Amino acid sequence: MISNEHIDRLLSARGHVIGTNGEKIGSVGQVYTDDETGQPNWVTVKTGLFGTRESFVPIQEARVEGEDLAVPYTKDHVKDAPGIDPDGHLDPAEEDRLYEHYRLHGGRTYTEATTGTAGQAASGTGTGTDYDTTGRGTVGHDTSGPTTDDAMTRSEEQLNVGKERQETSRARLRKYVTTENVTKTITVEREEVRVEREPITDANRGAALDGPAISEEEHEVVLHEERPVVEKEAVPVERVRLDKETVRYEQIVNEEVRKEHIDTGGADDTRR
Known part of the structure; x- marks a missing residue:
C-alpha cells in the first residue's frame, strides 16, 4: 500500500508514473488524499506535448519502484481518463466518473468507489464549487442531468505543436589497418666476366715473357652485384575529424482535433 512517506519521496524526487508495459506515462503532478482517512488515493500525471494536461490515476493498486510509481494501466487508458480540473479537491461526482472509467481496467468497482469520500490534493486545501443562485432565473432545464445554469459551454481542442530534441543516430571515426x-x-648493377685477348707486341712482350715458358696458372677475379634493400617507415599523411552542421527543413504535422458544436434543435424565433 502506498503510504504518505512514499508520497513525500515521489513529490520531492519529481518521479514518473510507469504503465503496465514499462512505458513512461508522465511525471507525478499532485497527490490527492482521502478527506476522512488522510490516505493517498489519487495521483495526477502530467501528460501531453508540454506536460500541460494532468490525468487522474487511482493508486490503491500502485507500487513504488525507486523514485517512480508503477500503476496497472496503460498510457492510453490514463490519457483517455475523464478530463477533470486538478483544482485541489475532488467532489464525489468527479470521483465517480474516474472510478467508472478505471472499473474496466483493474481499478475498484464503481460501487466501491462511490462509498468513500472525495479527496483533496496533498499539497493544497480542499475547495468546493458553488453555483450562483442569486442571479436571474434559469431559462429551460437540462435534459442530460441536473439544471446548473442557463447556458452550456462549447469547447474545442487546439493543436499546440512544439519541438523536442531526440537522439537519432551516432557517427564515429574508427581507424583500422589493411x-x-x-x-x-629500381635500377641495379652487377659485374660479369669478359675475356679480352690481345696480340703480342713490342709494348707487352716483356710482360708476356715474364715467367716460365711453359707452366700451369690460374687467375681469379671477384664479381659484385647490387641487390634491392627494402625498409618501411610510418609517416603521417592527413588529419581526419568529425564535425556537425545543422540542416533546417519544414515538416508538416497532421493531427485530428475534436470540436464541439451546439445544435439549436429547431428552436423557433418569434418576433413581435
Missing part, C-alpha cells in the same frame, strides 16, 4: 602490395622498379 595490407596491400606496392610495386616499385
